[in-house]
Amino acid sequence: MNADQNLCVALARRPEQTVSASDFMLVSHPMPQPGPGQLLVRSHVLSLDPYMASAIQGRHMSGAIAVGDVMPGELVGTVALSRHPDFAPGDLVVTRGGWRSWCVVDGQAPASANGLDAILAPVALKISPVANVPASAYLGVLGMPGLTAYALMLRCLRPGPGDTCLVFAATGAVGSAAGQIARHMGAHTVAYVGSREKARHAREVLGFDAAVVRTEPDALAQLAHACPAGIDALVTNDCGAELGGIFGQLARGARVALTGAMSQYNSAQPLPGPSLGQIIARRASVSGFVVFDHYDLMQRWRHLAASWMADGKLRFHEDRSAGLAQAPAAFTRLMRGETMGKALVVLDQPA
Numbered sequence: 001m002n003a004d005q006n007l008c009v010a011l012a013r014r015p016e017q018t019v020s021a022s023d024f025m026l027v028s029h030p031m032p033q034p035g036p037g038q039l040l041v042r043s044h045v046l047s048l049d050p051y052m053a054s055a056i057q058g059r060h061m062s063g064a065i066a067v068g069d070v071m072p073g074e075l076v077g078t079v080a081l082s083r084h085p086d087f088a089p090g091d092l093v094v095t096r097g098g099w100r101s102w103c104v105v106d107g108q109a110p111a112s113a114n115g116l117d118a119i120l121a122p123v124a125l126k127i128s129p130v131a132n133v134p135a136s137a138y139l140g141v142l143g144m145p146g147l148t149a150y151a152l153m154l155r156c157l158r159p160g161p162g163d164t165c166l167v168f169a170a171t172g173a174v175g176s177a178a179g180q181i182a183r184h185m186g187a188h189t190v191a192y193v194g195s196r197e198k199a200r201h202a203r204e205v206l207g208f209d210a211a212v213v214r215t216e217p218d219a220l221a222q223l224a225h226a227c228p229a230g231i232d233a234l235v236t237n238d239c240g241a242e243l244g245g246i247f248g249q250l251a252r253g254a255r256v257a258l259t260g261a262m263s264q265y266n267s268a269q270p271l272p273g274p275s276l277g278q279i280i281a282r283r284a285s286v287s288g289f290v291v292f293d294h295y296d297l298m299q300r301w302r303h304l305a306a307s308w309m310a311d312g313k314l315r316f317h318e319d320r321s322a323g324l325a326q327a328p329a330a331f332t333r334l335m336r337g338e339t340m341g342k343a344l345v346v347l348d349q350p351a
């Protein structure tokens with residue numbers, strides 16, 4: 001790479017259906033220079049997250065991504081130049097720098113930023129290494145996806161002994177942590193996944209009590225077998241038609257958290273959703289869940305997660321692609337359900 005140039009990935013066009021690598025383009029920008037209070041950060045690992053597809057469709061609360069924009073998102077990197085007194089070259093940070101080889105970000109959020117603005121601000125946060133855990137975990141189990149799982153279970157679904165907890169995308173970044181937390185809270189855990197390989201990983205590596213393959217014709221029968229007394233706690237990241245059959249297996253008084261809409265993210269047009277009549281019949285409580293409301297729990301979660309990892313009670317998996325140019329293809333695999341674990345792109349340095 002030319003040392004004066006900054007390689008970035010930008011949106012080339014808005015996809016009609018699931019994103020594909022050709023919807024993105026590699027662009028070369030001049031090297032950015034930090035101003036007063038700012039840092040130049042060299043990117044090591046980029047986070048790929050499904051909400052980005054919703055933002056590409058202009059339907060996400062984090063803001064719309066326009067054609068020509070460099071893709072936004074979190075990364076782990078190292079400070080190369082600092083013009084902020086609290087940072088020095090070599091500091092490891094997590095920041096919202098986007099799909100760039102190098103980024104300039106602030107050393108602290110503007111005093112006026114609060115709520116969602118503060119969470120989304122391009123600000124560097126120093127991270128401390130956790131023994132035997134790669135720094136990239138700050139984009140997954142120790143970052144936003146892990147926090148999503150923790151806040152979901154602690155504040156929304158509250159599964160306990162005697163409960164059955166069904167987790168969609170159970171081998172993904174959020175779902176893998178969610179299932180393990182629910183098990184530690186005493187629940188019987190059932191994974192709802194897209195392939196037999198994922199079902200095996202959910203049972204044998206992540207410790208789910210049972211797994212159902214959503215793409216198989218008898219998925220609802222598998223579910224009834226895995227949840228004989230019904231589903232007490234459900235976390236779903238897809239609001240497609242299949243939810244109707246799942247709502248029909250809710251236990252009375254179930255709690256349901258709607259965390260995402262994968263089919264919607266993969267469509268330029270809004271899709272019809274399931275009937276909510278089953279929710280009424282089962283007296284279920286349904287919550288819309290947004291992780292941005294729960295950042296106050298982040299330090300508590302990181303502390304707990306680090307101790308669970310040290311004790312072998314919390315496992316995580318990463319899907320790593322190598323090189324910035326692979327980011328579009330890796331993101332396409334994520335949105336097709338072809339990844340397992342936290343989807344990452346590793347640039348030219350280990351982290």
Ligand SMILES: NC(=O)c1ccc[n+]([C@@H]2O[C@H](COP(=O)([O-])OP(=O)(O)OC[C@H]3O[C@@H](n4cnc5c(N)ncnc54)[C@H](OP(=O)(O)O)[C@@H]3O)[C@@H](O)[C@H]2O)c1
Pocket residue numbers: 048049050051144145148168169170171172173174175192193194195198214237238258259260261262263266289290291292334335336337338339340341342343
């Ligand atoms: N509400 C919030 O605050 C919040 C925060 C973070 C993440 N989320 C949501 O949580 C979900 C999981 O996020 P993640 O980062 O951990 O991603 P992920 O689970 O690693 O990847 C997404 C997974 O969704 C599953 N999926 C279900 N229906 C799908 C469909 N129609 N098409 C493609 N894939 C489908 C696939 O797993 P299977 O093949 O196993 O089904 C796929 O691997 C996403 O929907 C995300 O938007 C919400």
